[in-house]
Amino acid sequence: MKYLRIQDQLENSGAAAPATLSPSNFSGSWLNTNKDTPGVTRVTCNAEGNVLRVRFEGNGSSEPSEWGEANAELLCAAGVHGGPAMSFVTSFDLGFKNVRVGANLNQGLLVIATFHSWQNHNGAGRSNYFSREFFHRVNQS
């Protein structure tokens, strides 16, 4: 079994079985903990089997009010031994910019890092930029 980090080794390689990751822990609506954010205001996650669909909404000023929906490109567990998905990567093509998203669950919060790349010379002298924001789950009661 090849590895490039010690932690990538399985102690019992004979017990290896195809790993499936359930994204159900992400399901639901999440609101930005910063009500005055100029960025993403709400994230909605829908898990169907092993597929996670993610929808972003912004405040409509510096970010679009509706980003549309994207499937998680990669779901990850907390370790090489598997378990429920606690992180994902996806991206949104908004036309004027592409946004790569990395998200993870941490102590009940959804932490989202966004990497914004202007496309088609639409940066207008602005830099590609990074943001990290925190979201709490919307009470369903």
Added chain:
Amino acid sequence: MNNAEVHEAAGAAISVERTLDVSALLGEWSNTNPSATGIVRLLLTRAGDGIAVRVFGAGHSEPLDWGETPAELFADLPELTQATSFTSFYDLGFMSVWLLVYVNKGVLVVISLTRFQDGSGRSNYWGREFFSSPGSRFQFNERKALAHA
């Protein structure tokens, strides 16, 4: 406001590709945990207007060299020009790894998302590790900021 309107608000009249200042990222970054079993070291070197990333993973006898990969650079805000974060992707055959990297208070935070492609049964997994660099200008800037606080 829809996508097109936000685009207009961003000011699409002038199209200038911006090159970011990478100087504060350059150098060798070591894991703050000397017993790390994940990534032990990153070497960030200048490559054209950008940087090249070289990762060294923890090995039993010596660090394991992943080779170099390019990075896409980002600033903290669209108005700023200092690169403070980047993304990189490694396809190493048996596994592929996304690196999402940013600086927080002088520390380089490296999030890695790993997908195994070798049928070994190993799970895709997420990791976060912290790195410091003795010569980091981010640390200098932080001290300067504290001195003026």
